[in-house]
Amino acid sequence: MEQLIADLERSYSGIIKLAEPLAAHTTWKIGGPADLFLVPEDGEQLAAAIAALNRHGVPWTVLGRGSNTLASDRGVRGAVIKLGKGFDTLRFDGNLVVAGGSYSFIKLSVMAGKAGLTGLEFASGIPGTVGGAVYMNAGAHHSDVSRILKSASIVWEDGTKETYGNEELGFGYRHSVLHERRGIVTEATFALEPGDRKEIAAMLASYKDRRLRTQPLQLACAGSVFRNPPGDHAARLIEAAGLKGAREGGAVVSELHANFIVNDDHATAQDVLALMERVRRTVNERFGILMAPEVLLMGER
Missing domain, CATH: 3.30.43.10 (Uridine Diphospho-n-acetylenolpyruvylglucosamine Reductase, domain 2)
Known part of the structure; x- marks a missing residue:
């Protein structure tokens, strides 16, 4: 070292x-x-x-x-x-929005709306970076990154730099080619449409109000823990399995939103993993559905 x-x-x-x-x-x-x-x-x-x-x-x-x-x-x-502050950039070029890899995805939706551009409203409740949103093909409210992304600038593991268009990124549900080939998104370009500023602001406010009412954002959490199975919702399955309030150490299934696990009392990663496994096992036993994690695991178990 x-x-x-x-x-x-x-x-x-x-x-x-x-x-x-x-x-x-x-x-x-x-x-x-x-x-x-x-x-x-x-x-x-x-x-x-x-x-x-x-x-x-x-x-x-x-x-x-x-x-x-x-x-x-x-x-x-x-x-x-x-990525540091030098990647926290934003510029507009007509209907195109170009954002740095570390730019807030939520802030991007707000700034696009103020510029009278529609298409990013769904991002108003996704608390990650632009780079992370591209990596995960982040989505909500029946839309996702794949519907509006034009291109992404990427630095690959070997240090080479390339710009990939939408189709080259291999988007799927919470998936992109970056899951198979490791790289860092340094900038992304989104193609939006002109819209009414007041209507966009009203939609953003509505999404924010709904988020505050239905998600435990005042507690330490990481967003949705499990991917939605085809034709169903992870939160519905977890709640139907009677797991709201389930606890392992300091990790608890939220009473407000069953697909959120909150750090209630100095939770460890092992607490969260144990609770995730309990949820997966119980839902599988009850409904025959084995849910896949949406959160990314970093480091040694």
């Missing part, structure tokens, strides 16, 4: 932290230390960081705003890369 740090200090000017607790960077407030935590501020720093990591054979993973992520209590071996 000392040789890697020395190499980074010669070619990379971004933030370098050792043994950085990931609990400080995840919305669940859970996670042990990352061996190395890097925050590049621009594309050149990102390229330099990846090149140095590759030279030393150090594995890396990327972290956005930490929603939809369960970081191991043992932390993450190797490096965790989090």
